[in-house]
Amino acid sequence: MAGTPELAHIRLGDRPLVVCDIDEVVLEFISPFQAYLRNRQFELLPRSFMLHGNIFSLLDGSEPDEAAMKAMQEDFFANQDKWQKPAVRAVETLRDLSGDADVVFLTAMPPRYQKVRRTLLDRLDLPYPMIATEEAKGPVVEALHQRRPLPVAFLDDIQRNLQSVRSHVPDCLLVSLMANADFRALAPAPTEGIVQAADWSEANKLIRNHFLGQVVQR
Known part of the structure; x- marks a missing residue:
């Protein structure tokens, strides 16, 4: 197929x-990813049922662009053994x-x-x-x-x-x-x-x- x-x-x-x-x-996934983001000075807020649009910088309140989002998700998956339970x-x-x-x-x-x-x-x-x-x-x-x-x-x-x-x-x-x-x-x-x-x-x-x-x- x-x-x-x-x-x-x-x-x-x-x-x-x-x-x-x-x-x-x-x-x-969500809780470990929140911890991962905080470690990188970002916050994931439960405002809607998605990741995009709910992640903000803890330094200036800005949202990561598409490329930054993808890079963080890729890095999280590459290091998931350090975060997930x-x-x-x-x-x-x-x-x-x-x-x-x-x-x-x-x-x-x-x-x-x-x-x-x-x-x-x-x-x-x-x-x-x-x-x-x-x-x-x-x-x-x-x-x-x-x-x-x-x-x-x-x-x-x-x-x-x-x-x-x-x-x-x-x-x-x-x-x-x-x-x-x-x-x-x-x-x-x-x-x-x-x-x-x-x-x-x-x-x-x-x-x-x-x-x-x-x-x-x-």
């Missing part, structure tokens, strides 16, 4: 599949789910930072296979699942990613999950077919019910 990243390293068993975004779902109960919940399902990470991150992220995940006891891509996520989940007659769940904090998976894998449980409470409160309401979880404990219940064939209210 054109644009779909290499999936040869993924080996799925005859059991359900859980596909998880990483930033702000499995690993905290697991979201609350992510490690324990995924360990529990992995006893009954295959877990795969699908992260919207430049693939060139895959090695540093892989090292970080392994260090944090998150050994599940990972796909790093900047392509749409729906075709990737479709290529992974291949219409198997088994339950599949997808967790992400961004609506367009959840909607992309909905359009390609109609029977997938779609869970909106975001670690940072301030920005979660600013997120748009989930669209049809997407269920919101406040935390990993709630997400675990939704996924378990989906595995059992119970209807999830969306």
Whole structure:
């Protein structure tokens, strides 16, 4: 499939599949990025559900231009192992789910930072296979699942990613999950077919019910 990243390293068993975004779902992103920015004399304010337009210099109140923003994000990803940590109960919940399902990470991150992220995940006891891509996520989940007659769940904090998976894998449980409470409160309401979880404990219940064939209210 054109644009779909290499999936040869993924080996799925005859059991359900859980596909998880990483930033702000499995690993905290907003809080560590705020700390990273403060270290560079910038502040990220929770005024709207985006990074652009919410970052200001602590020295003169100016906003970084597009090039400066990109440079800071690139530098953060290159040094993510110094800043990021697991979201609350992510490690324990995924360990529990992995006893009954295959877990795969699908992260919207430049693939060139895959090695540093892989090292970080392994260090944090998150050994599940990972796909790093900047392509749409729906075709990737479709290529992974291949219409198997088994339950599949997808967790992400961004609506367009959840909607992309909905359009390609109609029977997938779609869970909106975001670690940072301030920005979660600013997120748009989930669209049809997407269920919101406040935390990993709630997400675990939704996924378990989906595995059992119970209807999830969306």
